[in-house]
Amino acid sequence: EMMLEPLLLRFVDLAREITNAQYGALGIVADDDRLEQFITSGITEEERAAIGAPPAGSGLLGVIIRQGASLRLRDISKDSRSAGFPPNHPHMKTLLGVPVVYKDKIVGRLYLSEKQGGEEFTSEDEEMVRLFAAQAAASIENARLLERSQDLAILEERERIGMDLHDGVIQSLYGVGLNLEDCADVVDEDPDFVRQRLDKAVNDLNQVIKDIRSYIFHLRPAAFDARDLGQALFDLAREVRVNSLIEVNLDVAEAGVRELPPDLSENLFHIAQEALANVAKHSRASQAWTRLQIADGVVQLTVRDNGRGFNTSRPGGIGHRGLGNIADRARALGGTYEVTSSVGGGTSITVAVPLEGAYAHA
Structure with a gap:
């Protein structure tokens, strides 16, 4: 995710530049439409912190997700679906929003606002932003696939380690336990037998220690x-x-x-x-x-x-x-x-x- 964010921010920056927009944002959504990540362009970190939590998608911004369609507005405040702006939010009038879609699945939404000169966003702007949204969608899905494959590799490695420990170390310790089990009952009757059992237990435990050390060494990158x-x-x-x-x-x-x-x-x-x-x-x-x-x-x-x-x-x-x-x-x-x-x-x-x-x- 950390490696993906600079690339996605670059997409938003370029979309702003090519449409002459003052502000831009990219919201990435999870499978349940919950906002997973929110990337902004055109405002400072201090301004973003002053605004507070990212939008929940209950107003205009959620329309893109719910309807899966682009949105172009001359005046945000005059649209009945607008939920208004939180305190400290910069003034925004014009809006262009497009869904970020990968193989018919909405994975995010890309917004641009305040086209320079007070002009309205055009259909040409919308087409160009759709291209950036498509690139962003591919990048997001590739990152998710990589994360899933890494998670699967970790699970497979855990299973392998568990099998190695079960077949090696745990079985060896179990064998030591069986070896010592009867020693207490015969310590007075047959001390030589007990001594042999104890010597074998010590040797077996030393081998277990070596096995554990080798596991640690093998796992260290x-x-x-x-x-x-x-x-x-x-x-x-x-x-x-x-x-x-x-x-x-x-x-x-x-x-x-x-x-x-x-x-x-x-x-x-x-x-x-x-x-x-x-x-x-x-x-x-x-x-x-x-x-x-x-x-x-x-x-x-x-x-x-x-x-x-x-x-x-x-x-x-x-x-x-x-x-x-x-x-x-x-x-x-x-x-x-x-x-x-x-x-x-x-x-x-x-x-x-x-x-x-x-x-x-x-």
């Missing part, structure tokens, strides 16, 4: 502010160590890294972040290695681990979504992507980007 890529990878490796308890070893080329195009540096950083997030979340590794090298006109990033690995021939395997993101970034840079893994043998991800192609994509 990646950030890259055009700093040196080597330093950014160092900070990323340190963050993984703190949040996942995985030892991350870093090997970054001494020459050429600072000269990489900013867009390439940022994409390589996000690739490393995605790869290490997969390691933290899925691999059960104790160590990972991140290597960035530049040779023969190619920059190569490799992330590997000593974790449980997976069968690469199986579709939708472990971390497939993150791997897909990495592959997409590599292709967008004009580079190649390779993953090698085997069950019990760890995983290695390598992205290679020709610098000539990378500069072309930067």
